[in-house]
Each structure stands twice: as C-alpha cells, then as structure tokens.
Amino acid sequence: TQLLEQSPQFLSIQEGENLTVYCNSSSVFSSLQWYRQEPGEGPVLLVTVVTGGEVKKLKRLTFQFGDARKDSSLHITAAQPGDTGLYLCAGTNAGNNRKLIWGLGTSLAVNP
Amino acid sequence: DSGVTQTPKHLITATGQRVTLRCSPRSGDLSVYWYQQSLDQGLQFLIQYYNGEERAKGNILERFSAQQFPDLHSELNLSSLELGDSALYFCASSFTPDTEAFFGQGTRLTVV
Numbered sequence: 001t002q003l004l005e006q007s008p009q010f011l012s013i014q015e016g017e018n019l020t021v022y023c024n025s026s027s028v029f030s031s032l033q034w035y036r037q038e039p040g041e042g043p044v045l046l047v048t049v050v051t052g053g054e055v056k057k058l059k060r061l062t063f064q065f066g067d068a069r070k071d072s073s074l075h076i077t078a079a080q081p082g083d084t085g086l087y088l089c090a091g092t093n094a095g096n097n098r099k100l101i102w103g104l105g106t107s108l109a110v111n112p
Numbered sequence: 113d114s115g116v117t118q119t120p121k122h123l124i125t126a127t128g129q130r131v132t133l134r135c136s137p138r139s140g141d142l143s144v145y146w147y148q149q150s151l152d153q154g155l156q157f158l159i160q161y162y163n164g165e166e167r168a169k170g171n172i173l174e175r176f177s178a179q180q181f182p183d184l185h186s187e188l189n190l191s192s193l194e195l196g197d198s199a200l201y202f203c204a205s206s207f208t209p210d211t212e213a214f215f216g217q218g219t220r221l222t223v224v
Contacts, residue, residue, distance in 0.1 A: 030210070040220075043202075043215050048212055099168045099209065100145070100213060
C-alpha cells in the first residue's frame with residue numbers, strides 16, 4: 001500500500017520556470033524528508049521538516065510541511081538544468097513502530 | 113559522499129544463482145536499511161536492522177535474506193535469482209530507526 005502519493009509523476013519544464021511538486025497522505029507523519037536522486041546514484045537528503053506549517057528554504061528550493069503534517073510541497077524558483085532528477089518524499093509515521101515510508105517520486109527534467 | 117559504502121557496484125549473474133550484496137553504514141549509524149528500486153516499482157523498502165536486530169520488514173521475498181553483523185555492516189543475500197530481480201539495490205543508514213537516512217550509491221544487479 002502506497003501511503004505517500006507524489007504528484008506530478010513526471011514534469012518537464014524550461015530553464016527559468018517555477019514549479020511545485022506535492023507529497024500527500026491521509027496519514028500523519030512525525031517528520032517528512034525530501035530527497036533528490038540522480039540516475040544511477042542513491043537518493044540524497046535535501047531537508048527534513050518536523051513541525052506542522054514549517055517552511056524551510058534551501059537556495060531556490062522552498063519546502064513546506066502541511067499544518068496537519070499529512071502533506072508537503074516543494075517549490076523550485078527559476079529552475080536550472082542542474083535541478084533535473086527524481087524528487088522523493090519520505091515520511092516517518094507517527095506511533096510506536098516508526099519507519100520511513102516512501103513516495104514513488106516526481107521525475108523532473110529541466111531543459112536548457 | 114554519503115559515507116555509506118556498497119559493494120559491488122555492478123553485478124551480472126544468471127537465473128537461479130545466489131549473490132550477496134554488502135553495505136558498510138556511516139560511522140556511528142546503528143540502523144541499516146535495504147531498498148530495491150526498479151523503474152516500475154519505485155523505491156521499495158525491503159528490510160531494516162537496528163544494532164544487529166531486525167527492526168522492520170517490508171516487501172522482502174522469501175528468497176531474500178539479510179543480516180547485520182556486530183560491526184554493524186550488513187549483507188543482503190538474494191537466492192534463486194529471477195529475471196525480475198534485476199534492479200538497483202540500495203543500502204541506507206541512519207543513527208536511529210526514525211532519523212534521516214543516508215544512501216549508498218547502490219548495487220546494480222542484472223540477472224540474465
């Protein structure tokens with residue numbers, strides 16, 4: 001059962017455009033992480049958000065955790081070809097037996 | 113460099129064979145995760161160990177097994193290999209079971 005849904009699944013844009021990708025669930029998470037993965041490489045952690053409503057910025061990337069801690073978004077401003085990759089979200093489920101639950105990712109292509 | 117080391121990087125083997133994938137976690141990390149990633153299934157959680165003990169099981173087949181040794185390195189054993197087992201296998205480590213995971217570069221397994 002896929003508990004974290006990411007949208008869109010694929011996104012192809014031109015350099016300089018803005019974009020937002022989403023990570024949604026019906027479950028509450030104690031924290032949520034965003035990773036970026038390049039072809040043939042392992043996912044690399046970008047950010048962790050833990051508080052409902054939290055906003056974190058990483059240069060041109062803005063991450064937001066939903067107030068209810070069930071969803072998150074990643075906004076990229078003025079996308080560059082170097083932003084190309086698979087963006088994965090993963091949430092740590094609330095409760096006693098905590099584990100990371102993964103979305104399937106958004107594959108982003110930024111064309112020069 | 114995430115600090116997580118996986119060997120080998122590439123592996124080509126025939127159906128019916130058995131292989132062992134090795135993972136050395138980041139220094140100080142107690143938790144090790146194994147993931148399988150294929151194009152159609154995304155990143156699938158297989159199994160997690162914490163300080164030598166199995167912590168959580170995901171979609172791991174009975175033909176697959178893993179263990180974490182006293183020095184905290186881990187091995188994933190895949191037996192009776194089938195064509196459909198061809199995928200990228202990632203190891204990740206974290207300090208505790210619910211903190212950020214850092215990924216190795218993966219082992220690309222091709223079953224022919």
